[in-house]
Amino acid sequence: MYEGAVQDLIDELGRLPGVGPKSAQRIAFHLLQADPADVERLAHALTEVKARVRFCEVCFNVSEAERCRICSDDRRDRTAICVVEEPKDVVAIERTREFRGRYHVLGGAISPIDGIGPQDLKVRELLTRLADGTVTEVIIATDPNLEGEATASYLSRMLRDVGVQRVTRLASGLPVGGDLEYADEVTLGRAFEGRRLLDA
């Protein structure tokens, strides 16, 4: 509908996840009217991210060096590995400041419907990391949905087979600050199942 370059930009923006045709048009017009330096910065950030960012050779988190900041940090506990699906999960867990160990990013979850099996994830690489026996606890922090749970039970079986001392899974239950009446029945069921004794 638009002339060359505007339509090209709308088309490219429309390919991004969560950006529909209306938003693509809105963003394109915003950029048309924006300061050229701002647009240049965005174009540069795109080029840079592809040129500089790769995946950590140890944990497969995003990194600008061969090893990510966490894997290069000697103060991080070597005996615990937290297994997550995506790099953004690492950021979410780091934000809690609850975990001082290292991570392993699988790059997704097992999903037969999307044709993703264990061989498509960094599972073999996880087993290699466990081979020397330094790691005593593996915390499985895949998403609490169908694919995440399938991945968790697959990994838990496999990790027990290779003799990891403790294999744990993040607790499911009521979100803090939420209302009990708005919790879905599966979450509420899990909260019952996982109930804890209160200190007297």
Place this chain on the structure above:
Amino acid sequence: MYEGAVQDLIDELGRLPGVGPKSAQRIAFHLLQADPADVERLAHALTEVKARVRFCEVCFNVSEAERCRICSDDRRDRTAICVVEEPKDVVAIERTREFRGRYHVLGGAISPIDGIGPQDLKVRELLTRLADGTVTEVIIATDPNLEGEATASYLSRMLRDVGVQRVTRLASGLPVGGDLEYADEVTLGRAFEGRRLLDA
């Protein structure tokens, strides 16, 4: 939270209209895993749009030449001008195939609250286009909201003063395909006000 280039890209994406921090992160990770050629195409489209696109010297629609496609098209009726707020409104009206005249893009609407007055819009340029008397009808197609209506009444007074033969405004009423019960009261009121005789 992320290392350099990833965080830079998330920050830049987060500045776009309608893109929150979560979407910015989602888009950034999508791009990280995307084919480098796709990301290059997006970066190129951004650079190109700033390098090649300007505003038509006649109607202020977006254009890659001095005059936009519509202003350069001799088959378009020179006696009618449709006044709109933004280039995307031109596209919306073109899609209806109802109008064969030319456009004038104001670049916004009068909005005292945002400090936008007639002098910030292409109003003087519109008057210049009307000076030779070729144009016999001006259709005011600003948005049917507070700012658009204010702009429409301002323009209509001004256009009558300079002696344009017909100054019209797009009809307000019920959206086609909608349910009467879901129409807001202002729209329904307008639909009553603008009711038409049915052919017998």
